Amino acid sequence: MISDPLLLSIVMFGIMFLFLLSGLWIGFSLFAAAISGMLLYKFNLPPTISIWSKIGDLIANSVWNSLDSWSLTALPLFILMGEILYRTAISTKLLNGLLPWLTKVPGKLLHINVFACSLFAAVSGSSAATTATVGQITLHELTKRGYDKRLALGSLAGAGTLGFLIPPSLIMIIYGVLSDTSIGKLFIGGILPGLLLAGMYSTYIIIVTLIKPNVVPKDDEKYSFKDKLMQSKEILPVIFLIFIVLGGIYLGFTTPTEAAAIGVIGSYLLAILFKNLTWENFKTSLLNAVKTTCMISFIIMGAAFLSQVVGFVGIARALSEYIASLNLSPYVLIFVVGLMYIFLGMILDGISMVVMTLPIVLPIVTMAGFDPLWFGIFLVFMVELAQITPPVGFSLFVIQGISGEDISTILRATFPFFMIMILMVILITMFPQIVEYLPNHMIR
Template identity: 90%
Template sequence: MISDPLILSFIMFGIMFLFLLSGLWIGFSLFAAAIAGMLLYKFNLPPTISVWHKIGALIANSVWNSLDSWSLTALPLFILMGEVLYRTAISTKLLNGLLPWLTKVPGKLLHINVVACSLFAAVSGSSAATTATVGKITLDELSKRGYDKNLALGSLAGAGTLGFLIPPSLIMIIYGVLSDTSIGKLFVGGVIPGLMLAGMYSSYIIIVSLLKPNVVPKDDEKFSFKEKIKRSKEIFPVLFLVFIVLGGIYLGFTTPTEAAAIGVLGAYLLAILFKNLTWENFKISLLSAVKTTCMISFIIMGAAFLSQVVGFVGIARALSEYIAGLNLSPYVLIFVVGLMYIFLGMILDGISMVVMTLPIVLPIVTLAGFKPLWFGIFLVFMVELAQITPPVGFSLFVIQGISGEDISKILKATFPFFLIMIIMVVLITMFPEIVFYLPQKMIE
């Protein structure tokens, strides 16, 4: 039996990694690692209560709490909307309409992932919904047109995490409540870093496209302004649907769940309008949406149970207290805190990371001279990194589920975008004015 939470965390990490490499389902791997941690941990339980009884109680509690959410109903609806747009070839019309406007931009349609994720992130507030919906619309279409698969996968994984940084953000709301920081200022403070990160992703795509022209298909076709307008007619109905979904939320007329339902209805109406809706693709879109939703839900359940076990045995608290006792200089401290969150991101979901560690970490960070507002944005970046950090990178699992690609290929494709996010974290640490500029203007 093991009593040290830090040693136990490394053992759980190793077990989970072995299960994932063996090809076991992701959800099962998460459950198995958590159960192994519970069995290995030295508990002081009454004789009448067994470890298995405790495991069963924790599974029941975590599974119910992780899925018992009305706002989560937006997830399958947005996924279904993406399936309908993809299965009825409306996504083809969308990309055909955008192509003339992007022919002179290096990378061409590869920028679609970044733009679409930035827009959709502001609607759904969910990294999983953003990645799954945009991925369903873009990945196969880009592959058919001859675009580099690695760059398409990597840009989707990186841009899919923007949901936490572009307001409204659930992580920011939780942090604001726990740290007594203005949620409005957190929202505003995330705007410039979010736009900068999206811009850096697009810049990377441009640079790679210039250095390796073969990542985009060779297309010498030129379009006059008149031809561009003519081709754009195909995308006006789709853009109108996006406007209805986005506008309803921004103007306060609809909740994200209601907007998702409107999006599904609008997608079916467009399919009828374009005469693409058949009984076959109607059936396939429904079945595929159910499969994707079940896959994501199973991962959510496994991640929730693993997070609860990590909290139950005290891993996050032990790691935070260890760092607190090192008495480091401010920038070394923030570096070590960043490493801690990257490690925790391998075994915890974002919300659990924030809730478990903040009571210990925030006082240490503020005593070192960092402002709670700045640390809130820093923490959001850490949660974003956790979404694309193996082995529990939630976005990686979602992409694997919708693309069918090997996880090692997805990791390799995502790594440059992981490094770009690290660079962005370094920038806001060296130049905190990036975070403070808009909130200060708001006060003035």
């Protein structure tokens, strides 16, 4: 039996990694690691209560709480919308219409992942929904056209995390409530770093394509301005659909869930208009949406149970208290806190990371002289990194479910974008004005 929470976290991490390498389903691996942690930890339970009954209570509680959310219903609807757009070849029309405008830009249609994720992140506020929806529309189409699959996977994984940074963001709302920081200022503070990060992703794609031209298909066709306008006719209905979905949310007419339902209906109407809807692709889009939703939901349940176990045995608190006891200088402190969150990102979901550690970490950080507003954006970046950090990088698993690629391939594809995000964290630490400029000048 293990009584030290930090030692237990290492053991649980090892068990989870073994299960994942064995090919076990991701959800099962998360549940298995959490149950192993409960069985190995030295509890002082009354004789009348068995450890298995405690495990059962935690599973029931975490599974219910993680999925009992009305806002979560937007996820399967957006996934279905993406499936319809892909299965009925509407996504092909979208990319055909955009190609003439991007043909002179190094990387061409690879920038679609970054642009679409930035746009969708401003609607969903969820990295899972952003990654799943955009991935369904773009990933298959890009690889079919001859674009480098690794770069397509990596750009999707990196840009998909923008769901937490570009407002509205669930993590920012939770942080604002817990830290008594203005949520409006947090939202505005995330805009500039989010756009800058998206720009860095596109810059990386441009650099890679200039060094390795073979990552994009050769296209010697030249387009006049008239050709571009003619090609754009194909995408006008799709842009109109996007405008309705996004505009309804921004203007306050619809909730994200209602907008997702409108998006599904609009997608089917477009499929009928373009005469692409058949019984076969209608059935396939529904079945694939159900499969993807079930896969994501199972991972959510496993991650929620693992997070609850981590909190129950005191791993996050023990790690935070250990860092507090080191009495480090400000920048060394923020470096160690960043490492702690990257480690916690391997075994916790983002919301659990924030809720469990903030009561201990925030007073230490503010006493070291860091602005709570700045630290909120820093924390969002840490949560984003957790989305693409193995073995519990949620976005990685979503992409695996969409693409069918093995996790090692996805990890290699994602690593450059992971490093770009690390660079962005260094930039906002060295130049906090990137975060603070807009909130200080737009809100008095």
